[in-house]
Amino acid sequence: MTFIPHLLLTTLGVQALHLHGGEVALAYTFGYGIDLVDHPIKLPLYLKKNGTKTEKHYHWRTPLQEPIALLWIAPLSVYLGSVVPVLFFLSHLLLDYMISYDKRPFFPFHPLTTKGILPNVSDALKEWGVTIVVAALDLALVFPQVASIMQLR
Amino acid sequence: MRAALDRRFRGVVRLLHEQLGLSPNQVSLLGLLVGFAAAGAVATGSIAAGLVLMALAQIVDALDGAMARQYMLQSARGVQLETLCDRLSEALMFAALVVAGEVHMELALLAMTAILLVTILEPRSHFDPGFKRFMLYFGWLVQMLFSVRGFELAMHVIFLANLTAFAVGTVIVDYRLQKEVDAQDIQRRALLQKSGVAAPDEPPTFLSRLASWF
Numbered sequence: 001m002t003f004i005p006h007l008l009l010t011t012l013g014v015q016a017l018h019l020h021g022g023e024v025a026l027a028y029t030f031g032y033g034i035d036l037v038d039h040p041i042k043l044p045l046y047l048k049k050n051g052t053k054t055e056k057h058y059h060w061r062t063p064l065q066e067p068i069a070l071l072w073i074a075p076l077s078v079y080l081g082s083v084v085p086v087l088f089f090l091s092h093l094l095l096d097y098m099i100s101y102d103k104r105p106f107f108p109f110h111p112l113t114t115k116g117i118l119p120n121v122s123d124a125l126k127e128w129g130v131t132i133v134v135a136a137l138d139l140a141l142v143f144p145q146v147a148s149i150m151q152l153r
Numbered sequence: 154m155r156a157a158l159d160r161r162f163r164g165v166v167r168l169l170h171e172q173l174g175l176s177p178n179q180v181s182l183l184g185l186l187v188g189f190a191a192a193g194a195v196a197t198g199s200i201a202a203g204l205v206l207m208a209l210a211q212i213v214d215a216l217d218g219a220m221a222r223q224y225m226l227q228s229a230r231g232v233q234l235e236t237l238c239d240r241l242s243e244a245l246m247f248a249a250l251v252v253a254g255e256v257h258m259e260l261a262l263l264a265m266t267a268i269l270l271v272t273i274l275e276p277r278s279h280f281d282p283g284f285k286r287f288m289l290y291f292g293w294l295v296q297m298l299f300s301v302r303g304f305e306l307a308m309h310v311i312f313l314a315n316l317t318a319f320a321v322g323t324v325i326v327d328y329r330l331q332k333e334v335d336a337q338d339i340q341r342r343a344l345l346q347k348s349g350v351a352a353p354d355e356p357p358t359f360l361s362r363l364a365s366w367f
Contacts, residue, residue, distance in 0.1 A: 063323035
């Protein structure tokens with residue numbers, strides 16, 4: 001999924017769970033930031049193969065944002081004494097697995113490839129649907145806070 | 154470095170194999186026994202003696218591989234046994250440090266988990282940061298010099314380094330696969346172009362437009 005639904009869902013999680021300080025940073029790192037680390041890794045390979053030409057379904061993902069990453073994220077969560085990394089990484093996975101590009105959930109331990117959840121439903125529909133619902137929930141959570149600040153003034 | 158070590162150990166290896174009749178696997182088990190003794194010493198509070206025994210176990214550990222190479226006795230089973238002995242030695246030493254009150258159990262378990270993750274991935278990634286036991290000497294040194302909980306510090310480093318190595322290892326394996334897939338695709342495309350049935354280019358995306366600026 002594109003960065004907007006990821007950011008919106010992470011923001012929703014941060015607000016709903018009333019996270020503060022370092023936990024907010026962890027939430028954005030595992031809810032969204034993992035994309036910023038993951039995709040550039042394959043950029044040199046993409047450019048070598050395609051130059052500036054477009055390849056729509058190029059496999060940009062690495063195991064950093066596949067379920068197999070839970071093998072290192074779960075121990076990290078225990079180490080940090082916070083469920084935030086696991087929770088927000090799962091939210092990231094959920095959104096990514098709604099889009100129908102190829103994913104290798106258990107690579108390098110198993111070669112299974114999947115297109116994710118509801119592959120027959122249009123990706124655009126799923127993306128827009130999720131974006132609208134999550135944005136509405138974000139606003140619903142933010143609005144009372146803004147209203148109470150206004151009232152205080 | 155391995156060749157230099159092998160040369161250095163040649164005499165001892167000859168003695169162990171030709172005079173005492175030991176096989177590389179038996180040497181691996183001997184290393185485990187010395188590691189067990191090291192853990193026992195640490196658990197009973199003799200930390201320095203335990204570390205000396207651990208150093209001895211590491212030397213014995215290097216001899217099994219050197220012997221296998223010198224006498225052409227390498228086998229997949231031997232590698233597995235060596236890895237198993239190494240992990241058992243480390244687990245015993247970590248448990249001993251917990252018993253001695255030098256390290257919290259949770260931290261030792263986390264460090265061991267991270268080491269095991271790297272171990273299961275290593276045959277595919279060929280990437281292992283190593284230095285696990287060396288970190289324990291470092292921990293002891295720090296403890297002696299600065300009166301801090303050095304072994305605890307060493308355990309934090311072991312955990313984080315191995316966890317990072319596991320994550321990086323998964324990326325390395327994936328990158329190699331992608332490189333192979335791309336090479337096959339490039340070949341296929343070249344063949345199609347030669348035969349005059351090349352697929353038309355896809356319309357540019359945001360990324361390709363961005364890349365074309367450079």
